[in-house]
Amino acid sequence: MADEVRMVGFGRKRRRLGTAILAAAACCVLTTSGVPAFLKTALADLSLRLEDLVQTRAAEPAARIALGPYGRDVRLAGEIGEGTAARLGTLLAAHPEVTRIHLTSEGGLVDEALAVGELIAARNLATYVPDYCVSACTLAFVRGATRSLVAQGRLGFHAPYDAGLFGQILQAEGSVELAAYVAAGVEPAFAAEALAVPSETLWIPEAARLIQARVATEIVETDRFPDSTLDDDPSPAGARAAVLRAVPLLEALDGRGTILADMANAYLDGYRAGRPEGEALDALRARAQAEIARVLRGADDATWVEIGRTLLGAMRRAEPESCRAIGGEGNLLLAQDALSAGSGGRADDAPRALLARAAGQGGGALSPVRSAARPPRDCAGLIAAYARALAGPEAGATLRALASHPPRPAQEATALPR
Structure with a gap:
């Protein structure tokens, strides 16, 4: 899932970039302090009229609307702008077998979002948010026959607004939006609270509150529905970006042959085939760790001493199961997870620096692994x-041997990509 939501909002008007001459004149008027309330209202109305006249707002990219795998899902990603509902209606009319719509949107036009919601209700579609759906997007989401939100997903709310001549946020009254939420079955008190949030901010309620208020009907895991991580950009470049977001450690291998390109293509193939996001991520991490282990085996002894120190530090912070994988497999991905968790969620740079250092030395060539008995299976034994x-005197070679024991076949079978 994306780390940030670019809030477009609950705008009722979206215009194009135009002249900047009126900007200089109106800016000073609209920001003058001490203006009476009635005059501020009049000035806001003037700003909207001027914005209609000169069309100063830049056009936003159209939302991407596409049919998903097996023809049962529609994916809508991006801003809900002019024409979004018409395009969705055309697609739905051509594919009566569709039963669910995936929504990933930063908001947009109220009228368009309401029209999208009408289409969803008319077709009795289920709605699903695989990442985020904020502002006007929520008006469409709540019209679903069932309304599913992925665990750790985000539904965001605030008051509607109009955009003035220079992008000013001019908060609007929300009776239309309130009526729409309540008609969809949302708890009236929740709807009123959501629409009282200032337009320039965003309220993201906890999942339990969303269920209680009948905004969402269920919270689901990432293995429930087909992957939607590439809905906004199902291209090789988009897949590559998604792979690096999911496994940032792979940035250390950027430019190293076709590793990243091959992983991105595999991820894109899984997306097109309707593979669930959780399954796709598990397969990606398994393949990434295999490539990382291959590179680490080519590192020299001095680098392995540093790798060993990093793995040891991670084992001391990790849960027992992860600890065994970190020590027994030399799993640098799990090591980074453990170290980052211990630093307040900030990514630890040591694993990536060590991987880049190893990649610059061995070029992926396998170096002989010192023969050694299978290391201890328990976490305490591995740490010791x-x-x-x-x-010891041969720390690098010994550590390389300790970290070169993959899982037993029964375990390994569950980790391999399918």
Whole structure:
């Protein structure tokens, strides 16, 4: 899921970029302090009329609307602008087998969002938010026959607004939006609270509150529905960006042959085939760790001493199951997860720096692994073994051997890409 939501909002008007001459004149008037309330209202109305006349707002990219795998899902991603509902209606008319719509949107035009909601209700479609649906998008979401939100997903609310001549946020009264929410079954008190949030901010309620207020009907995991992570950009470049967002450690291998391109193509193929997001991520991480392990095996002994220290630090912070994988497999992905969790969620740079260092040395060539007995299976034993190795005379070779024991076949079968 994306880390940030670009809030477009609950705008009723969206215009094009035009002259800047009126901007200089109106800006000073609209920002003058001490203006009586009635005059501010008149000035706001004037700003809207001027904005209609000179069309100063730049056109936003059209929302992407596409049929998903098997023809049962429609994906809508991006701003809900002029013509969005008409395009969705055309697609739905051509595909009566559609039963669900995925919504990933930062908001847009109220009238268009209401029209999208009418189409959803008329077709008795289920709605699903795989990442975020904020502002006007929520007007469409609540019209679903069932309304599913992915765990850790975001529904965002605020008051409607009109955009003035220079993008000023001019808060509007929300009776239309309130009536729409309530008619869709949303708890009236929740709808009123949502529409009282200032237009320039965003309220993202907890999942339990959304269920209680009948905004969402269920919270689902990422393995429930087909992957929607590429709805906004189902291209090789979009897939590559998604892979790097999911596994930032792979940035250290950027430019190293076709590793990233191959992973992106595999991820894109899974998306097109309707693979669930959770399954796709598991397969991606398994393949990424295999490539990372291959690169690390080519690192010299001095680098392995640093790798060993990093793995040891991660094992001491990790849960037992992750600890065993970090130590027994040299799993740098899980090591980064553990280290980042221990630093307030900020990504730890040590694993990426070590991977880049190893990539610059070995070029992926496998170096001989020192023969050694299988390391301890328990976390405490692995931690002790790493500590002893770091204190020994041949630390690099010993650590390489300790970290070169993949899972047993029964475990490995569940981790391989399918």
